[in-house]
Amino acid sequence: MEWWCRGIGWGGGVPGLRWRGGRVSALAYGQRLAFRAVGVRRCPGARGNPCPLEAAVPGRATGGRCPECARLDRAHSVAADTIADDPQPYRVYLAWFGPGMTKVGITAEARGEARLLEQGAVAFSWLGRGPLMAARRTEEVLRQALGVPDRVAYERKRAARHALPPTEDRAREVEELYRRARAVGGWTETLEPLEFAARDHVGVFRLDGLPRLDGTVAELVDGGVVIGRLLAAAGPDLHLLAPDGRCLALDTRLTGGWILEAAGEGEGFSVPVTAVAPVVESAQEGLF
Template identity: 85%
Template sequence: MEWRCRGITWSGGAPGLRWQGGKVSPLAYGQRLAFRAVGPRRCAGARGNPCPLEAVVPGRSTGGRCAECARLDRAHSVAADTFLDDPQPYRVYLAWFGPGMTKVGITAEARGEARLLEQGAVTFSWLGRGPLMAARRTEEVLRQTLGVPDRVAYERKRAARHALPPASVRAGEVEELHRSARAVGGWTETLEPLEFAPRDHVEAFGLDGLPPLAGTVFELVDGGVVTGRLLAAAGPDLHLLDPGGRCLALDTRLMGGWALRSAGEVGAGADGAEFSVPVTPVAAPEPESAQGELF
């Protein structure tokens, strides 16, 4: 039987790997992972449906979909502003990913915190609830008025997780943003405002004591092995300690569409498998300018 990956899921507030057919394998921090990618990588399909062409997609694509399935997947997407008549209630949230990295977003109320876990939000608070279009307008007003983005780059999120300030500092930044958002006029006429109540995901993500980030997986390749101890998971990312002692981040969106086998099925066995997929090292910090010595 071929196990074709569909990426990560945050079901019940805990991470797991999804497989074609709907099966989910729970992930536990501290467990050892060792798998080999078997190509070619096939399109992951759209909205739970398999790609009718089983199209081959590039290893570096985080979407893992062919052009047609990518179009279909976004055809009813709230995030893409293509689904505007959903009658269910929505919530506006304020999320924190690292020092100076906050964003405003919306999610269906029925999904609870799932959207925040999927994005890797370390701390967040709800701001308001109500109809979809009112939530969308509020999101846009706050973006324009407060200069808060609706997206934060994954690269910045990953790096910030390895040097987090105390929980009080994290919550303090969100509280300040919440206070500023409440002071913006107009939106409370169409949405029910919600009091500041910080929620922290450090424990859920396993981020306490995470060692410095040494690199990120660039792509999976046919025959390439990923092996290491799972230290943490946040959003789509797995943080692994490889056999060489490096802390590496693997974006599970790169796994979608690959058939994965235990590394022990081929070659030296799981205990002897070596990490052999391309990794981009974290750039060393630039030395401080010596300009002050010139004056």
């Protein structure tokens, strides 16, 4: 039986590797991971539909889909602003990923905190709830008014996790953003404001005490081995302690489309690794 990976999922607040056919392998902190990529990386399809061509895709592409499947996935995405008639309630959130790294976003209320876990938000607070288009308008108004971006680069997110400030400092920064958002006029006429309540994911992600990040996996290659003890997981990233003592991050979006098989006991870490660039902390001054 071939184990064709589809990346990581956060079902029930627990990380797990997803496989074609709907299987999920739950991940436990401290466990040993050891697998080898086999063959050619192929497009896994989109929206539950397999790629009709099983097209080959580049190893370094985090999207991991062929152009046609990528278009199909984007066409049905709330993030792409292509859905206007979804009747379910949505929530606006304020997410914090590290000092000076915040964003405003929306998610379907029924999904709970899943979207925040998928993005690797270290801390967050709900801001308001209501219809999709009202939530979308509020998201855009607040981005402009607060000077926060619509996304934070994964490279910055993962590097910041290794030197986090105390819990109270994280909550304070989210609360300050919440206070500024409530002071922006107009949006409370279409959305129900929600009281501030800081929520923290450091325990869920197991980020306390992470050693310095030494590098990130650049891509998987045929025959390449990933091996290490799982220290933490946040968003799509697995933080691993490699056999040689390095702390390395694997963005599991790079695993989607690969067939993975168990690696042997004597094998070493043999996929390309990119050194981590230093993070320059600065206040956000605009949308980009």
